[in-house]
Amino acid sequence: MADFKKHVLRVGAVLGLFAIVATTLVAYTEQNTRQQIKENERQALLDAINTLIPHEQYDNAILQDTIALPKTEELGTEETTQVYRARKQNQPVAVVLTVVAPNGYSGRIKMLVGIYYNGTLAGVRVINHKETPGLGDKIDASRSNWIKQFEGLSLENPTSAKWKVKKDGGAFDQFTGATITPRAVVKAVKASLEYFKNHREALFAKNEEKS
Structure with missing residues (x-):
């Protein structure tokens, strides 16, 4: 009987140790997975930013040089978003805004x-986006070059009245x-330019300078 009890205790100890090891391994794996996902998301964001602002155009840590924008009607956002600021030799170069076309x-x-x-x-x-495949999804750069036509444009080029699709008398192609x-998209991009024009200095303000 005593030997049986010892055997049960040994088995229990082994099972307990196994449970501890298994739990530790699961926790370690989950932590590593979370870290990897976070790093992948960070790299994907940086790649997207560098598509817009080539990395040779700035020398700051752009993912750290940010300000938080609360819900902003002009940009169509419904939650706090980050503004990424590019600088070179401490001089402002560009910002990357999160913008939502709600309609x-x-x-x-x-x-x-x-x-x-x-x-x-x-x-x-x-x-x-959730636009129709083969039609509205042409706004995606992987589907067509349509979205690239905005590069180099401004509120003066084209004029304000031309910031519309051609069907509405503007300068931008629509899709068949x-x-x-x-x-x-055209309306939201124009709105982002107007927001930038009205808030440029605040968007580039150094964090320690903000009140």
Whole structure:
């Protein structure tokens, strides 16, 4: 009977040790997985930013040089977003804003908009949308070059009245069978330029200088 009890205790100890080791391994794996996911997301964001603002154009840590923007009606955002600021030799170069076109054909269209300090567009990239495949999804840079036409434009080029799709008398092409989607994007990009013009100095203010 005594030997049986010892055996049970040994088995229990082994099982307990196994449980501790297994729990530790699971926790370690989960932590590493979370860290890897976080790093992958960080790299994807940096790659997206560098698509708009080539990394040779700035020398600061752009993912750390940020300010938080609360919900901003002009940009279509419904939650706090980060503004990424590019600088070279401590001089402002550009910002990357998160902008949402709320009125796409299939809902909200989320974009990154890069704007140089002089108010010229560095570029625009759609990062989330639900637009119709083969029609509205041409706003995605992987589907067509349409989104790249914004590069180098500003509120003066084209003029304010021309910041519309051609169907509405503007300068921008729409898609065959899909006007709502490009119309929404053009409107949101123009709004982002107007927001930048009105808030440029605040967007570039050093964190320690903000009240």
